[in-house]
Amino acid sequence: MKRVLFLYYSHSGHTEKMILAAAEGVREAGSEAIVRKTLDARREDLVNCDAVIMGTGNYFQKESGMFRDYWDRYDYDWLKMKKEIGIKPYAWVVSAGVGGDACIATVDNLMKQLNFRRVFPTVVAFEDPTTDDLVNCRKLGRQMAELAPAADYVDLDPPKKSGRWKWPPKMRVIAWKGIGAEVAHGWGDPLAQEVGSKLIVTSDESASNCFRHIKAGRFHYTTGARVETGQMLTAEGEYADREGGPFPVCAVWAQSKNNAGFMVRGDSPIKEIYDVKPGTRLASLAGNPASRNIVEGLLAWAKVSPADIKWIEHKSYADTVRSVIEGRTDLAFAMPLSPVVAEAEKQSGGIRWLEMNAEKDPEGAKRFHEVDPMEGFGVMFVGVPSCIGKWGIVGTHLMLAHRDTDRILVYRTVSWLHRHYDVIKDRHEKLKWANLETVLAELKQTFLPVHEGLRQTLKEEGVWTNALEERSQANAALVDRYCEAYQECIDTADERGIPVRAENPAWVDLWEGYKKEKALPPLRPFEGL
Ligand SMILES: Cc1cc2nc3c(=O)[nH]c(=O)nc-3n(C[C@H](O)[C@H](O)[C@H](O)COP(=O)(O)O)c2cc1C
The missing domain is CATH 3.40.50.360 (Flavodoxin domain)
Incomplete structure (x- = not known):
């Protein structure tokens, strides 16, 4: 007592x-x-x-x-x-x-x-x-x-030459263009207004650019789903250049949840996952290994070899969806909240989603996870009416910051978000997930360390446990290993005159080889705590 x-x-x-x-x-x-x-x-x-x-x-x-x-x-x-x-x-x-x-x-x-x-x-x-x-x-x-x-305790007001701690005059968020930026305004506007700061939301279409800006310290916050954050930390694909690649990124809060799934035309003979057979025409998106991974996960669930599929290459995501409606492709991975899916839903006959019910078919889900361990399954809740209530891929977008971001700023931001959940939850449909419950659920699974400002808030809420502490420290240690290895590898490339560019195979080979040499384990979500 x-x-x-x-x-x-x-x-x-x-x-x-x-x-x-x-x-x-x-x-x-x-x-x-x-x-x-x-x-x-x-x-x-x-x-x-x-x-x-x-x-x-x-x-x-x-x-x-x-x-x-x-x-x-x-x-x-x-x-x-x-x-x-x-x-x-x-x-x-x-x-x-x-x-x-x-x-x-x-x-x-x-x-x-x-x-x-x-x-x-x-x-x-x-x-x-x-x-x-x-x-x-x-x-x-x-x-x-x-x-x-x-x-x-974190000292919330450490003595500084400049006097008392103050909110920064500008609070900078880099967000995905469209919904990401809307959501950032949803929580950031009332916060900035109350604390007398100016909210700057800059949007970018590419997740890798958002991370580059955070790495360079130009912004306080961004958001990330598991897949993109994992790709950044392991410097895969477009992330593998000098400004990209791993840096000590930390979980700050939960910003939203998202869902996605596999879409067919309303009149398609494909009614369930096991109707996907050799010869099925599947949309593949050029240069997007993450979405290809998900599709191959579905094939593992359906017990069909990727070699037996008729792959239809597309240049843009919107094209993959349109191609299903126009009958050029049978099946595409799609996001129910995207405008192109809303457009597709309005066509006569509409669209349907393949049930990915991991509870009813745990073996199928397990096969999926052997190919793509990053995704979780759940009931879809946001997007076109046809998806609501169907099982799909459900994931959390965490709010993220560089480890060096002022811990007091993060603490105050997080405390504010937590205390003002009632204010922000109705400001965007996605913000109903920006709460303690979502944060705690994701922290049980994430491979990211927890920012000190969030850690402090969770302590004050009485929900910070030894298990969370140990997990966060282990996550931080692995992230640090990636950061060090990446820098060492860049140094080696510089010595050998190999340009560090994502599209340079010599550099990509060097980095992939270096990861193996250093025995860096892949980043995987945990099943729980
Ligand atoms: C003489 C006097 C001076 C005050 N000066 C200020 C002030 O400078 N700034 C302010 O925000 N409120 C000021 N107030 C308002 C009080 O802070 C406010 O009434 C408060 O509720 C008083 O709390 P208490 O009755 O529990 O002592 C002042 C009130 C009085 C009576």
Whole structure:
């Protein structure tokens, strides 16, 4: 059980309501709340507690004078008692007219000197706290009671020459063109508006370019599905050039889920996967090994050899879909949310999707995974009406950042997204997946390490486990091995005068050989934790 000390002053009772709600939260979590107005508090109170929640009104952009009184009385003693106090977490509730929590800076500074670590975003009420404010206070109390031992906390406000931590003036996101950019605006606009930052969303059609920009540190966030992220880390195909290839990328949050499947024309004799037979005409997309992999996975499920298939080459994804409708191809891998599929659905006779029910046919799904282990199966939920409720390929798009991205920025972004899920979930149909549940489900499977800012949030939520810690560290170690090997291989190529370009077979051979020589294991999703 924790002892949480509440230290506050309140003239009109606004701050007091917040403090009492937070104290209820502490008690709900089975811990002890010691509630003290500053005038009644004793110096030992700070020693005899595990965590502190402080509260004050904003008076002339400072803490209330009565609140400050406590510190004025004991200031010299505090410094002597520093050792006895040890490292402890603390948080704030503030009631203000218009000035927000600008009033806590002086005491914050003192807390830092005393080795306290500020752990949760401050709950700020505008004058009399609303019901929502009080719910947030209660939650703060609960979270504080459930927090792990302090030595492990990220210092949310490390001393900097430039003063207090601030949101960057511009928050930069690089997103896939179209839906990716819309989704980024969905979560990013309200966040940027609230914190006084400007959201810049740049879109690019290629996932590999998005990663290149993140690698170069030009953007804070992007998103990635398993396949593309895996290709980047192992520098496959178009990723294998000097600016591309592996870098220490980390999971930050879940942005969305996506689904895809295999589409036939409404009148096709192919009703289920096992109707795919030698001679079936299958769409193949030039230069896209990932989609070819998926198609070969389907063939493994259907027990048909790729050699017996009539492959119809296409130059663009849209063409693969149109070719099914026009009867040039029998079957194509397609994304139900794409405009070209919506167009196809409107044709007379419409389209159908082959059920990929991994629960009903686990052996078939297993054969698929032997060829393409990156994909997961599930019930499709987004896109043209014909796909909804059918089993297809379902995957999570994680929000990603470079490991070196400011951990406080990531922590604050993630905390904001988590706390404002109710605000963002309806801003785009995909954002209903941008929540803790999706993050936790994907972290059980991903080969990516967890960014320190997300790790901190998960700790505060009480859901960070030893198993997650170990998995994340092991993932980070493997990502580091890839990064080092890639750089070494580029150095070797430079020495030998081999141009490092994705379309240069000499370079690709060198890198593929190097991976084998270094015994780098492939990146695979895990079945669980
Ligand atoms: C004398 C006085 C000065 C104030 N100065 C500020 C201020 O500078 N900025 C601000 O945001 N609110 C200011 N306020 C508003 C208070 O912060 C607000 O009423 C708050 O709810 C008071 O909390 P309390 O009653 O729990 O002490 C001021 C209020 C008073 C009475």
